[in-house]
Amino acid sequence: MEAKKKDIRALTKEQLRDFFVSQGDKAFRGNQVYEWLWQKSAHSFEGMTNLSKATRDMLEANFVINHIKVDQMQRSNDGTIKNAVRLHDNLVVESVLIPTSSRTTACVSSQVGCSLDCRFCATARLKRMRNLNPDEIYDQVVAIDNESRLYFDRPLSNIVFMGMGEPLMNYNNVLKAIDKITSTEGLAMSPKRITVSTSGVPKMIKKMADDGVRFKLAVSLHSAIDEIRTRIMPFNATFTLADLREALEYWYAKTRSRITYEYVVWRGINDTQKDVDALVDFCRFAPSKVNLIEYNPIDDGEFQQASNSAIDMYVNTLERNGITVTVRRSRGKDIDAACGQLANKQ
Ligand code: SF4
Numbered sequence: 001m002e003a004k005k006k007d008i009r010a011l012t013k014e015q016l017r018d019f020f021v022s023q024g025d026k027a028f029r030g031n032q033v034y035e036w037l038w039q040k041s042a043h044s045f046e047g048m049t050n051l052s053k054a055t056r057d058m059l060e061a062n063f064v065i066n067h068i069k070v071d072q073m074q075r076s077n078d079g080t081i082k083n084a085v086r087l088h089d090n091l092v093v094e095s096v097l098i099p100t101s102s103r104t105t106a107c108v109s110s111q112v113g114c115s116l117d118c119r120f121c122a123t124a125r126l127k128r129m130r131n132l133n134p135d136e137i138y139d140q141v142v143a144i145d146n147e148s149r150l151y152f153d154r155p156l157s158n159i160v161f162m163g164m165g166e167p168l169m170n171y172n173n174v175l176k177a178i179d180k181i182t183s184t185e186g187l188a189m190s191p192k193r194i195t196v197s198t199s200g201v202p203k204m205i206k207k208m209a210d211d212g213v214r215f216k217l218a219v220s221l222h223s224a225i226d227e228i229r230t231r232i233m234p235f236n237a238t239f240t241l242a243d244l245r246e247a248l249e250y251w252y253a254k255t256r257s258r259i260t261y262e263y264v265v266w267r268g269i270n271d272t273q274k275d276v277d278a279l280v281d282f283c284r285f286a287p288s289k290v291n292l293i294e295y296n297p298i299d300d301g302e303f304q305q306a307s308n309s310a311i312d313m314y315v316n317t318l319e320r321n322g323i324t325v326t327v328r329r330s331r332g333k334d335i336d337a338a339c340g341q342l343a344n345k346q
Contacts, residue, residue, distance in 0.1 A: 008063035009037055009135040013185070023058065033059070038186045041142045043067045064088075068139040073147070080332030081147055087112070087136055091129055093164050095140040097147050098331050103157040106144035108137060110174050111165025116199055118220075118233045120264070120295070120303040123164045131170040137177035141187065159189070160218075162197040162262075168204035178215060191215040197262060202239050202247035209254040217251060218260040218291075219244070223270045224282035232269065232303075245282065252286035259288050263314075264295045266303050271310035276317045289324040290314075296333050 011019070017030030032050060036042040045051075045059045066088035074082045081097040093109040113126035140163075145156040159181065161167040167174045178194060180186035191214035198205065199220045208217070223229040229236040248259055261283060265271050279290070292314055295305045311327060318325040 005062060005064045007066050007133075007135075008033075008059070009065065010133070025055070029055065034185065037065070038138075038180055038183075041067075041139070066133070066135065068136055068143065070143050076332040078331055079152075081144075081151070082332060083140070083143055083147075085109075085136075085140060085143070087132075093132065093136075093140075095144060095163050096332060097144045097156075099148070099152055104144070104148040104152055104154060105158040105160060106141055106156055107160050107162050108140045108144075109163035109165055110137060110161055110167040110170045114165050115169040116166050116233070116235050118199065120222075120232060120266070120298070122298040126164070128165070128169075131173055132165070134173045134176035134180060137174065138180050138186070141177075141181055145187065156189075157193060159194045160197055161195065162218075166199055166201065167196050168198045168201040168208075171204055171207070175211070175213070178213075195260070199233060199235070200239060200244040200247075202243040205244075205247040206250050209251040212254075216257065216260065217255075218262055219248070221261040221263050221279070221282070223275065224278035225270075225275065228270055228275070232266075241282065245285070249285055259283070259286055261288060261290045262293055263290055264293050265306040265310055265314055266295060267306045267310070269303070271306040271313075273313065273317070276314050279314075280317060280321045280323065283323060284321075289326070290318055292325060292327045294327075294329055 008016075013030060013034045016034050017027040020029040020033075021027050029051070033048065036048045042048055043065060045056045045063075045065070048056055048059075051059075069086045070083045071086040071092065072084040074084075076082070079099045083095050083097075085093050085095060087093065091112045093112055095109055096107040098105045098107060109132065111131050112129040114121070114123045115128040117124050141156065141159060148154060148156045161174060174196065178191065181189050181194065182191050194215040195218050196208075196215055197218040197220060205217070221229075222232060224241060226236065226241050229241060251257070252259065261279075263279070265275075283290070292311060295303065297304060315325050315327065
């Protein structure tokens with residue numbers, strides 16, 4: 001019965017080796033299968049050509065490979081690609097390939113929907129349906145790596161966990177996926193090229209610091225004033241800025257790793273000098289970088305991109321205070337692939 005078959009990629013290499021021994025076969029057969037599953041990203045047992053037909057049939061009888069399927073691929077005028085990714089239980093998430101002249105970045109999802117409720121975000125309207133498994137995260141990266149090689153003639157260079165979901169609410173699976181992505185038995189990417197972007201879950205930021213992770217941290221801050229942040233990111237009432245700041249101080253003390261803040265400036269919400277002064281105060285304790293992200297309205301509601309003069313005020317004030325700042329143009333707007341727009345529209 002199909003229902004009784006196990007997801008083979010939930011097994012560690014050791015467990016696979018043990019399985020083969022329990023079947024009266026050699027342990028190294030487990031290594032071969034592990035290599036097919038991860039390094040070669042096999043979609044079926046059928047394609048594992050260095051195994052005998054009997055071994056492939058035996059695997060087929062016991063396991064499934066719950067590989068993702070790219071259901072629909074949309075290409076933007078600016079080269080951005082958005083994948084609608086179908087999971088084995090028919091749920092759909094999205095991931096995005098963002099090309100620049102020198103690099104390809106994959107923006108991947110970590111949950112179906114999201115546990116949190118940021119008011120400006122299209123994904124928040126989907127609510128969280130479930131966490132993604134490590135292999136479902138890994139597969140999104142492999143799919144984008146393949147597309148990068150096919151359309152841009154180069155491998156994927158960077159990964160950001162900034163698609164659907166709050167990665168720190170699915171911490172264990174995100175970590176397992178990153179282990180595979182960075183392992184020589186997986187994609188062998190450097191952790192320095194991976195950024196986990198969180199809306200700021202203090203307890204989990206401290207846990208990351210304790211776990212000695214080597215990828216980069218970005219925080220979607222959007223306001224350094226509690227009253228305003230709670231209005232736009234209601235969970236801030238629970239995880240206040242003071243808690244977040246304390247967790248980030250802990251992170252910096254342990255990792256000495258610069259913190260990036262993602263920040264959107266909205267008209268009438270956080271576009272005054274008082275707002276930028278609060279931001280300067282908030283990030284003073286550690287080397288910081290602020291990415292000012294262009295906003296993509298998800299409807300005609302209260303969230304609209306601020307004026308260019310407000311953006312200039314942010315840039316000037318941050319630079320005057322020695323804080324690195326970049327203004328990031330949004331990509332893939334025409335296909336709803338830009339930040340905050342991922343919501344399975346198709
Ligand atoms: S912005 Fe991120 S954390 Fe907030 S609701 Fe959207 S996906 Fe979730």
